[in-house]
Amino acid sequence: MIRATLLIAAALSATPLLAQAGTYRERLVTVYGTDACPKASNPDEIVVCTRRPEEERFRIPRPVRETDTSIDRRDNVGEQRAALASGKPSATGIGSCSSVGPGGMIGCNQGLNVVAAVRRAKEGIERAIEPVDK
Structure with missing residues (x-):
């Protein structure tokens, strides 16, 4: 019984796990304007480049710019008055x-x-x- 268990354990430890099959490195890079896409430093590296217009180089990304901020802009007077009335506004x-x-x-x-x-x-x-x- 012990011998069979040891044989099974040895066989399982010698086989590579499925998660270890891919040992490549992946890089996702955003380049702007006419900037060159960086080259892979070794054969196991994958570089994926996305190109954006030059005028968006120093801008806030579009998904962040277009979010609805009406909730953030609402007036918090009631909450502020309640905090001041409680005597612990910065507790x-x-x-x-x-x-x-x-x-x-x-x-x-x-x-x-x-x-x-x-x-x-x-x-x-x-x-x-x-x-x-x-």
């Missing part, structure tokens, strides 16, 4: 809703729960005072 740590310190996300979750409760209450009030057509 960190547990219960603070900050990316600094341990447990900062706990405060964010509490704040999100409050916002969700307010929205539910507001929707309930709007439904209650909405006229019913007969």
Whole structure:
């Protein structure tokens, strides 16, 4: 039994794994204008070049430029007033809703729960005072 197990283990360790089959290096390069595409430094290297116009060399990439930033531009007056009213606008740590310190996300979750409760209450009030057509 032990001999059979050792033979199987030796046979499996001698065969290369499928993940080790490709040992090439891949480089993805973006070149601008008439810049030359870099050459492969060894035969096992694959270089893939994409060419962009010269005027886009120092610009923010198009997918980033065209994203909708309306959410980022919204006015955060309510959140800022709530932070000032709480007396802890720059607090960190547990219960603070900050990316600094341990447990900062706990405060964010509490704040999100409050916002969700307010929205539910507001929707309930709007439904209650909405006229019913007969």
